[in-house]
Amino acid sequence: MSIEIILDKCTGCGLCVKACPFAAIKIKNKKAEIEANCTLCGSCVEVCKLDAIILERPKPSDKDLSEYKDVWIFVELREQEIKKVSFELASKAREIADTLGERVEAVILGEKVKHLCDDIAAYGADVIYIAENENLSEYNTSNYAGILTGLILKYKPNIVLFPATHLGRDLAPRVAATLEVGLTADCTGLSIKDGLLLQSRPAFGGNIMADIISPSARPQMATTRPNVMKIQKPDFTRKAEIVSISVDIDPKAMRIITKEIIKTTKSGTKSLDEADIIISGGRGMGSAEKFKILEDLAETINGVVGASRAAVDAGWRPRSDQVGQSGKTVSPKLYIACGISGKIQHQVGMKSSDTIIAINTDPEAPIFDIADCGIVGDLFEVVPILNDELKKNLSKD
């Protein structure tokens, strides 16, 4: 192990003790002492004000890469339930692991989350590392990154996949930077080529695709765009080996504290990035009240209402509804764009939807370039009739 306390510098202040998520540091004779269960995660190095801790990790690339095995996923939760994207990751990881002849291993961090293990096992996990702690109920960058980094260093996975959500995009780069490994953002395709993870992602506002590999270091890490990977059928007879990780978090050591959590979406409703059907409205909607017709349609077909940035700007919808480059990336089975011109920044966020329907008065609107089916017409005439039509037929069965 190459972590060392410089005794001359250490004053025994104890900051590192508080910061260590694995309770691996003790103060003895006014000096910090690192114990054997240290994972080299580096949380202590960060907090030491006196530079009294030196950590040298062997670069993974200097070592035998074949030591690194198995495909890991980070399981994201929402209100202590597994997010759909986590099942997508599990399904994809299963496929990749089968190609490589390796195992799928999942990491779940949270408070009282053990009951979720069966579900993740059903979608493909062979091993589940689970850390439960009251301070893990809400996401906190350093706590999550510290624990995950420690686990990766200890168990040496070949591949680690994160969801490309707000949380995943905050956490994954932090872990990748500590481990000194590559990280590919926002992948829409993952496969194995010549034994390596082939990561495909859009760039330049979705105008081009890039295929990326990370050959020289392990693990190979990527964040994966929600709603793109297909979920496989669960098998509830599958059982996973469960490894409990004991962690010790001192809330006083957290350098950023969550004071308040404000929800603008209704609890229990499907979130936009998990929806199979999205009906979005843009500037063409004209007012907040008029979104009612989209909400009615959404209710009929069990969809979720989204918005363009223009509609959010106008204050008609909350920001959490915004689809696009500076909003959410979605790819539902069905996307219905009403009164949205489909500028590139909007397209980036929804272009990978399975089916795109556009309703717009302007035949030249760029949304028609990417739509599968469109109506050139007034949405206020079309949508209510469409809703009636669907309601009539759907209530029949």
Next chain:
Amino acid sequence: MKIIACIKQVPDTTEVKVDPRTHTLIRDGVPSILNPYDHYAVEECVRIKGEIGEGSVTVITMGPPQARSALMRCLALGADDAVLISDKAFAGSDTWATAYTLSLAIRKLGSFDMVFCGQQAIDGDTAQVGPELAQQLGIPQATYVEKIEIDNKHKLTIHKQTEDGYHILEAKAPVMLALLPPTSFQPEHPPMSSILKAKKKPFKVWDAKTLGGDESKFGLEGSFTQVIKTYTPPPRGECEIIEEDAKEAAKKLGEILLKHEALIKR
């Protein structure tokens, strides 16, 4: 309060077009702009400095010599001084190598209180450089930051966007903040007088040697990810336009949707 803003010059991706015949990117004539997210971040730095009433805003970028113009824009927006980190050795940097290089430059600048980044750069949309930089500097981070309030004791209250709304965080400097502009934000040209003033502000250019550090960690050699192929995504099929009046069209669309798997499986 010493503030550092990391900015990037990017091609204006709204102007990027795909050649319909060859399916390759037409890059000719695509203007280079200051990443709009970074534009906003610099304005926020200047605002915060003004509110505190003391301190400095230093803008830095790692990029080709042409990136000077993006830094000049930031100086015109009110930043105090600029550093251009430019060397052939940096070519081909991925997010890790970029963050490493930026971290050396920031350390070389001395002590700092806050590092600002844009939430993402519109060329790659990776959103990784900010957090990777924060990790390499050993400071905490907040991403998707919508709003910052600061009191004179340097305590920060941060609004962080989440998928369900937002969190209110409390932090102390030093910290890295990745900023998300409000939806109403429109990057605007600074006035001529500010552009002229910018020309007199301190401007440094640093190369790989000046930075020091481990040269094997720069540029392509220091990058862990390798782009092995780029291609245009397969074009979506033609759009089928339903050519009827509104009523008929709506009915027809209804029929199509009823057959769609998303409605069948509901």
